[in-house]
Amino acid sequence: MQNVAALTPSEARALIREGKWRKPTSGMAAGYTQANLAILKKELAFEFLLFCQRNPKPCPVLDVTEAGSPVPQLVAPGADLRTDVPAYRVYRHGELVDEVTDITSYWEDDMVAFLLGCSFTFEQAMLRNGIPVRHIEEGCNVPMYKTNIPCVKAGPFEGPMVVSMRPVPEKDVVRATQVTSRFPAVHGAPIHIGNPASIGILDIDQPDFGDRVTVKEGEVPVFWACGVTPQAVAMHVKPEIMITHAPGHMFITDMHEEQYSVL
Numbered sequence: 406m407q408n409v410a411a412l413t414p415s416e417a418r419a420l421i422r423e424g425k426w427r428k429p430t431s432g433m434a435a436g437y438t439q440a441n442l443a444i445l446k447k448e449l450a451f452e453f454l455l456f457c458q459r460n461p462k463p464c465p466v467l468d469v470t471e472a473g474s475p476v477p478q479l480v481a482p483g484a485d486l487r488t489d490v491p492a493y494r495v496y497r498h499g500e501l502v503d504e505v506t507d508i509t510s511y512w513e514d515d516m517v518a519f520l521l522g523c524s525f526t527f528e529q530a531m532l533r534n535g536i537p538v539r540h541i542e543e544g545c546n547v548p549m550y551k552t553n554i555p556c557v558k559a560g561p562f563e564g565p566m567v568v569s570m571r572p573v574p575e576k577d578v579v580r581a582t583q584v585t586s587r588f589p590a591v592h593g594a595p596i597h598i599g600n601p602a603s604i605g606i607l608d609i610d611q612p613d614f615g616d617r618v619t620v621k622e623g624e625v626p627v628f629w630a631c632g633v634t635p636q637a638v639a640m641h642v643k644p645e646i647m648i649t650h651a652p653g654h655m656f657i658t659d660m661h662e663e664q665y666s667v668l
Contacts, residue, residue: 410435414481414657418489421657427491427506429546429653431525431538438591438662439655440467440480440520441632442490444508444648447472450517452560456638457521459557463566463634465522465590467658467665473514480658486518492651494636499643508648516648521632522591523655524569526662530584536577539618546653547571548612549633553605554596556634564641567631568596570609572624581627590665597628604628614652 409417410432417434420426430439445453450472457464468479475486487509495503495511505511525547528538540547547569554566573581578598586594601609609626610617614633620626639647650656 409433414659417657418484421491422488430655432541434657435529436662438658438660439523439525440658441523442650442656443519443635444516447515447517456559456562459559462630467522468520470518472517477520480660487512490650490656491654494649494651496639496647499640523632524592524629526591527585527588534584536581539572546615548618549614549631550606551613551637561642562638564638567633567637568628569631570626570628572620573627575625578625587666592630595627596630
């Protein structure tokens with residue numbers, strides 16, 4: 406079995422482009438920054454960029470492509486955003502109409518792609534500090550939930566923040582907060598610790614995106630802002646077309662995780 410953690414970013418993207426990896430990317434090309442993807446028409450790009458600027462916790466911008474170009478010049482100049490993500494979602498007027506492994510047929514000359522920081526990036530730092538990452542242990546996707554926390558509106562863009570959840574032993578919660586706060590460009594410190602109901606999550610065993618994971622005795626659910634937020638916003642705003650990554654199926658950049666960390 407291939408050790409996907411040891412792959413370089415270009416090797417991981419090649420595996421994805423060739424159709425040999427269709428699963429979530431957590432733990433893949435360990436040590437390199439992963440990113441959420443959101444693609445919109447140029448006419449909405451400025452207002453979406455403004456939305457990201459006003460909501461840096463769920464939508465930290467790593468790169469924005471030139472209109473019509475699928476190449477992220479800043480973070481992976483040898484990549485193609487039409488083919489290098491394991492699974493994409495296509496929304497039309499807020500409705501999910503397709504989930505595909507290649508968006509070449511959907512790509513248009515006036516499209517702009519946004520890459521947003523992903524919390525998968527800081528998971529290796531958590532593991533190095535002895536903090537478990539349950540969805541990696543269980544070989545599944547991270548659980549993600551819509552909350553009752555509203556994002557700051559920008560133009561037509563508004564909607565609820567989405568969060569990802571990782572169960573953390575109570576004794577390690579402070580350390581998990583310290584470790585992840587070093588990565589503000591990929592969501593940084595948690596936005597909530599403990600009772601899910603206080604942020605509008607009624608059943609932690611029923612995530613809106615991703616998979617359920619085990620929360621063991623003595624563990625606390627810890628929630629981080631999540632780059633799936635634009636998908637919840639798309640359902641709310643209903644643009645003509647919006648293309649995103651499928652939750653958990655990220656774009657792997659050439660940037661080492663430490664390039665986005667602070668001391």
